Amino acid sequence: MNLPPIAPFPPAKFRRDLVPEEWEACLDAWLALTEAYLRLPPKEFVRASVDGSSLVSFLTSYYHQVSRAPRDDQLLHTSRAPSLRKPAFLLAHRILSTEAIPASLLRWTFLVDISQVYPRSKSLQDLLHGFWTRRRMELETGCQKLKDALTKALESGDPDAAADDLRQLAPLLHVSPDAGLSLMTGSDFVDALSAGYQKASSGLRPTLVTVTYLGLTSLIKASKPNHSLLFDHLYSLKANTELQQKSNPHHPSLLSDLVTNTPILLKLRSTITGKDAERARDLSATLGSFRRASGARPKRLVRRKVDKGKGRIRQDEYGHGAFDGIHVHRMSLVSQVQDLFPDLGAGFVIKLMDEYNDDVEQVTAHLLEDSLPPHLRDADRTEDVGEPLVQSHLTPRSTPPLLPTRRNVFDNDDFDNLAIDASRLHIGRKNAAQTADTILSDRSTAPAHAAIISALAAFDSDDDERDDTYDISDVGGTVDTARPGSDDVDADIGHKNEEALFAALRTSPEMFNRDTATRRSQPRTALKSETGMTDEAIEGWAIMLARDPRRRRALEAKYATFGGQQRELASTAYRESPAGSGTEDSDAGGRSGRGGGRGGGRGRGRGGNRGSAAGPADEKGTQVARQRKEASKGSRANHNRRDQRARKMARGGFPG
Incomplete structure (x- = not known):
C-alpha cells in the first residue's frame, strides 16, 4: 500500500502567513497521514521510513520547529495543535525501535529537538536508553564531535558563541544519562566549562552551571554509575577554583556557583551509597566551603516595560511596600x-x-528532576x-487606651519618687576643685595595711610555674611519644606506607602525576594495592612532601642511607683505661674513676716501678712509659675512646 507523502512541518515565518482555516486543514492532513503510517505492516513501514523519505523529513522538521518555536506563536497554542504530539512520538518510537534507523535520526540535533519537546516523558527516557544501548558506537561518535566543538568554543576568547548549542544540550542531558556519561568521559569538557565560565557573559553563566550539574548527575543516574569519575571531576573543579582564587579572589567561579545554586551537594550526600558514601560525604563537606554567603546572583539585564511609578502603591499585610x-x-x-x-x-x-516554603534549592532540584x-x-x-x-486581611482596630511606657532600672527610686534630699543635688561636677593629688592623698577610702599583707601572703608566685622535671632536654635521653595499644599497629602501617611511597618517588617521580593516564597505569595500581591509599591521598602525599624540604631530607636520611642491617655491633662492656691516657674516666695518676687501679702513686701495677707518661720528664720511667704509649696507641685504640662513649650515649646509655 503506497501512502501519499506527508508534507514537512513549515517554519515559523511561513506559519505566520497562514489563515486559521488553512492551518486547520494542514492539521487534519497530518493527523490522518500519521495515523495511516502507524497502521502500516512492519516491512512496509521500514520501506516508508528510509533516510530521505517524506516521513523522516516530517519528523525532523516537526521536532526542530516545535522545539524552537517562539512563545507568541498562536498557531501552536490552538486547541488541536497539541493533538499532533502523540502520533509524532509514536512514529519516532517505532522508527527508533527498529534496526534500520535512518542516519538523520542518529544525529545529536534530532535527539536534542525531541528531548526539548518531551522533557518530562518517562517513555522517551526508556526509548533513548534502549536506543543508546543498541547504537552506542554511532551515537558516541556524534557526541564526541559535539564535545570537541563545544570545548574549542569554550576555550576560545568568545565562549558565548557556544551559547545556543549549550542551551539545546541541557534537555538531552536531563532525559538521557547515557549522553551525559559520554560527554563527561575525560576531563577536557569539564575543564573547558570551568575556563569558559571565567570569560562568559552573565547571561551564559547560568547555562554553564545547568549543563555542568546535569552532566555530573548523569554519572549517578546512569545504569552503571561512575562515582570515581564524578569525584575526579569535582576534585578537578576544586583545584581550578583554588588557583583562580589565588590570582583573583573576588571573581566568581563555576564551582562556587554550582554548590550555591544547585543541589549537587545534596545529591552527593543522599544518592551515593555503599563503599563510596563516606568519601562522598567528606567531599560534600569540603566543597561546602566554596558556597557563597549570598546565594543571589547579579540580576540579568532584561528589557522589561518601564514602570514610571504612576500607579497606586500596594502594601502587604504588614504595611510594607510590595511589588505586585x-x-x-x-x-x-x-x-x-x-x-x-x-x-x-x-x-x-x-x-x-x-x-516548598521559599526553599530555592528544593525548587531547583524538583525542576531539574521533573518531580x-x-x-x-x-x-x-x-x-x-x-x-x-x-x-490585607487585618480588621480595623481602635487605638489602645493606654500607650506602652518605657521602663528602666531607675523606676521607683528616690529621685523618681521625689524623696531625695536637696543636699544631694548638684549641677555639673560635684567637687569642681578636687584634683588628682587630693584624691590620692585622701586615705579615708584606702585599703588597710593588714588587708594588703594578708593578700600578699595568700599569693603563691610558684603556682604558675611549669613542672619541667620530665622535659626531654632535662632528662638527657629520648622520650617515647608513641601511643600504646592498637595505635602502634597504625604507626607501623604508616611507616610501611611512607617507605613504599618514598621508594616509588625516588625510582619514578612521574608515578605521582595527577592525570587519568597515570591513575590507570599499572605502577599506580600496584602502589595503591600495596598501601591501601586512594589516588588523591597518594598525590597529596607527594605534593605535601614537595612543600616540606625538611621532611624530605629526613626521609632520605631514614630510608636512603640505612639498608635495614647493622653490620657492626660495638662492644658496650667496661674496660679500664690505660695509665695516663688523660681521658675523663681516669685521674692524673692513671687510676680509673670506676674501679680504681691496682697500684698507687704515679706508677701503675705492682709497686709503681714501671713509670707513668704523666710523671716528671727527667725520670727514666716516664720516658719509657711515654715511648711505650706512643708505640701501642694504635693497638689499644686510646684515641677512639671519646667517640665510643658518644656512640654509647646515643644508644640510650646514661653516665654513672
Whole structure:
C-alpha cells in the first residue's frame, strides 16, 4: 500500500502567513497521514521510513520547529495543535525501535529537538536508553564531535558563541544519562566549562552551571554509575577554583556557583551509597566551603516595560511596600530561579515557592528532576504576575487606651519618687576643685595595711610555674611519644606506607602525576594495592612532601642511607683505661674513676716501678712509659675512646 507523502512541518515565518482555516486543514492532513503510517505492516513501514523519505523529513522538521518555536506563536497554542504530539512520538518510537534507523535520526540535533519537546516523558527516557544501548558506537561518535566543538568554543576568547548549542544540550542531558556519561568521559569538557565560565557573559553563566550539574548527575543516574569519575571531576573543579582564587579572589567561579545554586551537594550526600558514601560525604563537606554567603546572583539585564511609578502603591499585610503584591525578599528568590530557568514565568515560580516554603534549592532540584506534584506539573509555566497576590486581611482596630511606657532600672527610686534630699543635688561636677593629688592623698577610702599583707601572703608566685622535671632536654635521653595499644599497629602501617611511597618517588617521580593516564597505569595500581591509599591521598602525599624540604631530607636520611642491617655491633662492656691516657674516666695518676687501679702513686701495677707518661720528664720511667704509649696507641685504640662513649650515649646509655 503506497501512502501519499506527508508534507514537512513549515517554519515559523511561513506559519505566520497562514489563515486559521488553512492551518486547520494542514492539521487534519497530518493527523490522518500519521495515523495511516502507524497502521502500516512492519516491512512496509521500514520501506516508508528510509533516510530521505517524506516521513523522516516530517519528523525532523516537526521536532526542530516545535522545539524552537517562539512563545507568541498562536498557531501552536490552538486547541488541536497539541493533538499532533502523540502520533509524532509514536512514529519516532517505532522508527527508533527498529534496526534500520535512518542516519538523520542518529544525529545529536534530532535527539536534542525531541528531548526539548518531551522533557518530562518517562517513555522517551526508556526509548533513548534502549536506543543508546543498541547504537552506542554511532551515537558516541556524534557526541564526541559535539564535545570537541563545544570545548574549542569554550576555550576560545568568545565562549558565548557556544551559547545556543549549550542551551539545546541541557534537555538531552536531563532525559538521557547515557549522553551525559559520554560527554563527561575525560576531563577536557569539564575543564573547558570551568575556563569558559571565567570569560562568559552573565547571561551564559547560568547555562554553564545547568549543563555542568546535569552532566555530573548523569554519572549517578546512569545504569552503571561512575562515582570515581564524578569525584575526579569535582576534585578537578576544586583545584581550578583554588588557583583562580589565588590570582583573583573576588571573581566568581563555576564551582562556587554550582554548590550555591544547585543541589549537587545534596545529591552527593543522599544518592551515593555503599563503599563510596563516606568519601562522598567528606567531599560534600569540603566543597561546602566554596558556597557563597549570598546565594543571589547579579540580576540579568532584561528589557522589561518601564514602570514610571504612576500607579497606586500596594502594601502587604504588614504595611510594607510590595511589588505586585510580592514582598521584595520573595522577588529576589524568584530572580534566582529565573536565572537558571529563564522560560518560567514569575507567577509559576511563586506557586513553586508556596509549595516548598521559599526553599530555592528544593525548587531547583524538583525542576531539574521533573518531580513536581501533579497540580504544578500541569500548570502554565509561563504565567506571569498579575493582580496583587497578597491582600490585607487585618480588621480595623481602635487605638489602645493606654500607650506602652518605657521602663528602666531607675523606676521607683528616690529621685523618681521625689524623696531625695536637696543636699544631694548638684549641677555639673560635684567637687569642681578636687584634683588628682587630693584624691590620692585622701586615705579615708584606702585599703588597710593588714588587708594588703594578708593578700600578699595568700599569693603563691610558684603556682604558675611549669613542672619541667620530665622535659626531654632535662632528662638527657629520648622520650617515647608513641601511643600504646592498637595505635602502634597504625604507626607501623604508616611507616610501611611512607617507605613504599618514598621508594616509588625516588625510582619514578612521574608515578605521582595527577592525570587519568597515570591513575590507570599499572605502577599506580600496584602502589595503591600495596598501601591501601586512594589516588588523591597518594598525590597529596607527594605534593605535601614537595612543600616540606625538611621532611624530605629526613626521609632520605631514614630510608636512603640505612639498608635495614647493622653490620657492626660495638662492644658496650667496661674496660679500664690505660695509665695516663688523660681521658675523663681516669685521674692524673692513671687510676680509673670506676674501679680504681691496682697500684698507687704515679706508677701503675705492682709497686709503681714501671713509670707513668704523666710523671716528671727527667725520670727514666716516664720516658719509657711515654715511648711505650706512643708505640701501642694504635693497638689499644686510646684515641677512639671519646667517640665510643658518644656512640654509647646515643644508644640510650646514661653516665654513672
